[in-house]
Amino acid sequence: MQTHILGYPRIGSKRELKKACEQYWSGKILLEELLQTGSNLRNQNWNIQKEAGIDLIPCNDFSYYDHVLDMTLTVGAIPIRYHEVIMKENSTELDLYFAMARGYQKEGLDITAMEMTKWFDTNYHYIVPEFIKNQKFRLNSNKIFNEFADAKQAGIIAKPVIIGPISYLLLGKEKEPGFDKLDLAENLLPVYIEILEKLQEQEAKCIQFDEPFLVLDLTEKTKEKYKWVYGEIRKKFPKLKFIIATYFDGLKDNLSLAVSLPVNVLHVDLVRNPKQLDEILNTIPETLDLSLGIVDGRNIWKSDYEKSLYYIKKCIEKLGSERVFIAPSCSLLHSPCDLDFETNLNPEIKNWLAFAKQKVDEVVKLKELANENPTNKSLMEFAENKESLSSRKMSPLIHNEVVKQRVNAVTETDAKRKNSFRLRKAAQQKVLQLPLFPTTTIGSFPQTTEVRAWRAKFKKGELTAQQYDALLKKETQRTIRWQEEIGIDVLVHGEFERNDMVEYFGEQMDGFLFSKNGWVQSYGSRCVKPPIIFGDISRPNPMTVYWSHYAQSQTEKWVKGMLTGPVTILQWSFVRNDQPRSETCKQIALAIRDEVADLEKAGIKIIQIDEPAIREGLPLRKNDWENYLKWAVEAFKISSSGVEDTTQIHTHMCYSEFNDIIKNIADMDADVITIECSRSQMELLNAFADFKYPNEIGPGVYDIHSPRIPSKEEMIELLQKAKSVIPADQLWVNPDCGLKTRHWDETKKALISMVAAAKESAVVFENN
Ligand code: GLN
Ligand code: ZN
Secondary structure, eight states: OEOOSSSSOOOTOEEEEEEEEHHHHHSSSOOOHHHHHHHHHHHHHHHHHHTTTBBBBBESSSOOSOOOHHHHHHOOOOOOHHHHHHHTTTTTHHHHHHHHHEEEEETTTTEEOOOEEHHHHHHOOEOOOOOOOOOOOOOOOOOHHHHHHHHTTOOOOEEEEEEOHHHHHHEEEESSOOOOOOGGGGHHHHHHHHHHHHHTTTTOOEEEEEOOGGOOOOHHHHHHHHHHHHHHHHHHHHEEEEEEEEOOOOOOGHHHHHSSSSSSSEETTTTTTTTHHHHHHHHOOOOOOEEEEEEOOSBOOOOOOHHHHHHHHHHHHHHHGEEEEEESSGGGGGGGGOOGGGSSOOHHHHHTBOOHHHHHHHHHHHHHHHSSSSSHHHHHHHHHHHHHHHHHHHEEEEEETHHHHHHHTGGGGGGSSSOOOOHHHHHHHHHHOSSSOOOBBBBBBBOOOHHHHHHHHHHHSSHHHHHHHHHHHHHHHHHHHHHHTTTTEEEBBBBBBBHHHHHHHHSSSSEOOOSSSSOOETTTTTEEEOOOOEEEEEEEEEESSHHHHHHHOSSSSEEEEEEEEEEHHHHSSOOOOSSSSHHHHHHHHHHHHHHHHHHHHHOOEEEEEOOTTTTTTTTTTGGGGGHHHHHHHHHHHHHHHHTTTTSSSEEEEEOOOOOGGGGHHHHHHOOOEEOOOOOGTTTTTTHHHHTOOOOOOEEBOOEEEEEEEEHHHHHHHHHHHHHHHOOOOOOOOOSSSTTSSSSSHHHHHHHHHHHHHHHHHHHHHHHH
């Protein structure tokens, strides 16, 4: 039996990498210092794993920005626009690398960054490889060899981790028509062979290819390419040991393909899909060993040793212990670094958790326990684990009978508005009296350094609650006044009191916990600290009524109440693993429902429930979509349906692919939906038009992700486009998303033009 780790978090337990990168980018430290930080982190990570007793320790899992971008640099798929960066005098490999990641705007050059998108169903974002028709590849970086050599120096024969060739191609994007990226495999293969030759020369023994696409729906052609590529690789390297790593779901109908690939070890995710084990054991050929992804690499809960051992022993029985590997389910990139740094957590709850460093220990413990004669020490640890798990199961901290009963009592009527949209629309118009093309914003206004400084001071105790409150009130009032002045129809309070749209709510609900250092890389140097949902969720007190009510009291115009939806809160948290996600989501939905009711009672007539994460929660396999969408849509409806017809419910989503889920979005039955649209030049409105989406829509006319200020004319044109596909009386006018990251001067100019664009368009429309 052997233990291995698929990848270790690279940011450092104190986010050292983030700090070093940002300092390097702003010119505060030299390249040498950044490289030193990188080297220190790699060595620290290796030592943690070595001391824990891991048999196969990975290298090349480290990255200064993103491991997919590392691969792009390694295989030389550098888009033409960066060649000017390469040509610069003294330009280093890392300069080029960061230019690709972040764009390059200096010394007379203005080159855009490469696109970024989500890594499967995680919250990690990778840099999308760009391919052209006759894309050439060549070995272009020594990163992987250098890391292998460094590890060797530290006394470790590491296992280099590489994204497998098929997954690498599938992660990329065709930047011109007329070819299929899969056909680039022929061009790409020689570079992989060169990499393997060099690693073999360096005396690497075992290589891990990450092929997560093996858990997705694959075309026949993709399957053929898999067979071809790995067949070729095997032919060239009869002696190297290859591991193919799959994760984030079961292999399902790709199982026969996966076990037919001529490699030595197949890694499977038994956390996401334990059910697949029996079938795997029945089909696995004698030439293939099995790596069990048994410790959850994506969540923060302690492993259940008893359950894990059941699976491990089953494998040993069938395959013999020499053919079994034990590992976390996926790279530990997705878990926070080290629980030991959490000194303020409730000790009872802390005893239920494991971060990356603790998970490494768990992998080793499981191997010891699976031995025929485990030591006394191991047996004691087994008993402790059992006790900790049962203390969690029984703990009054996680159980709230009232919440459970309420969830069980939810009926279909709770998830349905009283009347149809047609009737509601008339009732709302009577009360709200909004003009044609009503204008609004998505919620937040600029979170200036000042606003953030107040919050920091308040948290440190340098400002009293009263002082903080007074400052926020002034900012809110100023924002209300300004929106009135420029003639926006539906105002927002600005969200100045919020740090983050999930954290703000999590902090006020029972069942949530916040770590001090539980950072996880989101993209590049950006890290997030997801809340931990540990117990039944309830809302002891109103969460937003104070600020919404205050804002509404300052104006005669309507102020929108602003909430984060249940699916988004769920999606951006670490969730409990002792009940289905759908159950947890329902609990959050009920808490939000109470908040909606309280806002309505406080006289708020328009309430927005943001669900930007509903799409990213989609399961990886199409077959599983329906079930997810059913409970996700239901959760939204539970949260939004307890109101009178006259209360207008908005929702907001900010992504640009609706075609495949438009029906479900319509099922959410929000009176108004605002969506990101301007970057696609309204193209995605077609999905709504084709579907004949019945409710109201606010397609964003202003791209808030860029500091660029759009002109009135541009926005009129976008509105024109919108009008050509959606009936005018269904349209709202608003930016793409919240304005939190923008500066006031840009925001002001852009919104003044936006209001003018809406008013002019309305006049033109009425005169026709
Ligand atoms: N109401 C939130 C805001 O304006 C919405 C943010 C989001 O969609 N991500 O900031
Ligand atoms: Zn948004």
